[in-house]
Amino acid sequence: MGDRPGRLLPGPGHARKPCGGSRPDRSGEGRALSRAVFLDRDGVLNRVVWRDGKAASPRAVAELEVEVEAPAALAALREAGFLLFVVTNQPDVRRGLMSGETLDDIHAALAAALPPLDAIAACRHDNADACACRKPKPGLLVELAAGHGVDLAASFMIGDQDRDIECGRAAGCVTMLLAKPYNSGVQAGADHLVDNLSQAVRLILKTAPQTATCTG
Secondary structure (H helix, E strand, C coil): CCCCCCEEEECHHHHCEECCCCCECCCCCCCECECEEEECCECCCECCEEECCEEECCCCHHHCCECCCHHHHHHHHHHCCCEEEEEEECCCCCCCCCCHHHHHHHHHHHHHCCCCCCEEEEECCCHHHCCCCCCCCCHHHHHHHHHHCECHHHCEEEECCHHHHHHHHHHCCEEEEECCHHHCCCCCCCCEEECCHHHHHHHHHHHCCCCCEECC
16 A cells, blocks of 8 residues: 555445534634544454454454444444544554455455444554554544544544554544453553443543534
């Protein structure tokens, strides 16, 4: 993928237009800014795969196991008017451990199992590439926000690793860390520590007024 900042796969939810409860655009154009929830993939939407005693990403569609709570949780966010973005580091492509085509297939399977997503953004680089999109850098979030008219300060980042929280914080989002057995030592300074995705969504819906969604 060369020097592109990240792979963006628009989801079928892209056509939905948030129209109520969002913050006004201060650029003077009168365009309302949307609110979004950015979600890490592995450990949040799908279960991690254990390799050599470490939590890792699936490298085949057959290894993808979507979390049981994910469809209902995302449906609640969608109903409340939030845009939904998956933001994920997938360096196994750069490392030659998985093809880009396989990653696309995994994301297609994930999208098919969930309510409409507005985009899946994947950084396929490794640390040595020094890209702007690999979390904890906020490049993926910033790019998505610019492309979809998102108010980052009114949005949320949900993840299970310190890099997710650092990324969300750098972008100016409210951050939520999912407690997992493999991240008990994480001290990333998240705004909220939650037990699971469902609890994170309940907290979002409780603290953020619902927004309407245009259907036309």
